[in-house]
Structure formats: C-alpha cells, structure tokens
Amino acid sequence: MSRADRENERRRTYGRRESTADTNILRPAEKATLELIANGHSYKTAAIERGVSLDQIHDDLTACRDRLGARSNPHAVRLAIRSGQLDP
Numbered sequence: 001m002s003r004a005d006r007e008n009e010r011r012r013t014y015g016r017r018e019s020t021a022d023t024n025i026l027r028p029a030e031k032a033t034l035e036l037i038a039n040g041h042s043y044k045t046a047a048i049e050r051g052v053s054l055d056q057i058h059d060d061l062t063a064c065r066d067r068l069g070a071r072s073n074p075h076a077v078r079l080a081i082r083s084g085q086l087d088p
C-alpha cells in the first residue's frame with residue numbers, strides 16, 4: 001500500500017477509529033519518533049537521530065495519530081502522555 005493510499009484510507013475512516021486498548025498502544029518505533037517530536041526535533045533531525053528516512057518518520061507519526069485518534073502531532077503527544085505511553 002502506497003503512502004497516498006494509506007492517507008486516503010485514513011481520511012476515509014477518520015472519526016470511526018476503534019478505541020480498544022490494543023489499537024491505542026504505540027509500537028516502539030512510533031513511540032520513539034513521537035518522543036523526539038515532543039522534545040522539539042524536526043522531522044529531519046528525528047530521522048537522523050533514529051537513522052531512518054523522512055518518509056519513515058512521516059509514516060510513524062501518521063500511525064501514532066491514527067492509533068491515538070489524534071488530529072495533529074501535538075494532540076498525539078497530549079493523548080500519549082494522558083494514556084501513560086509518554087513521560088511528561
């Protein structure tokens with residue numbers, strides 16, 4: 001599935017996310033990326049820090065937003081902190 005297809009699917013299902021505990025748990029790579037963004041890193045510096053591509057950072061953050069039901073990266077950070085997945 002291409003990045004555009006994933007984005008279209010995300011838009012199509014926006015607002016119909018399941019809220020079960022299993023779907024809201026961030027994977028380790030997603031959590032690491034979200035922590036870097038929460039600490040003020042840009043996508044580029046987060047990619048360098050993690051040793052991955054910018055596309056991977058974008059995909060990780062999209063997955064974070066989808067799993068948490070967030071509308072933006074700051075919203076995802078807030079929700080992850082509230083759920084105990086990120087330290088304040």
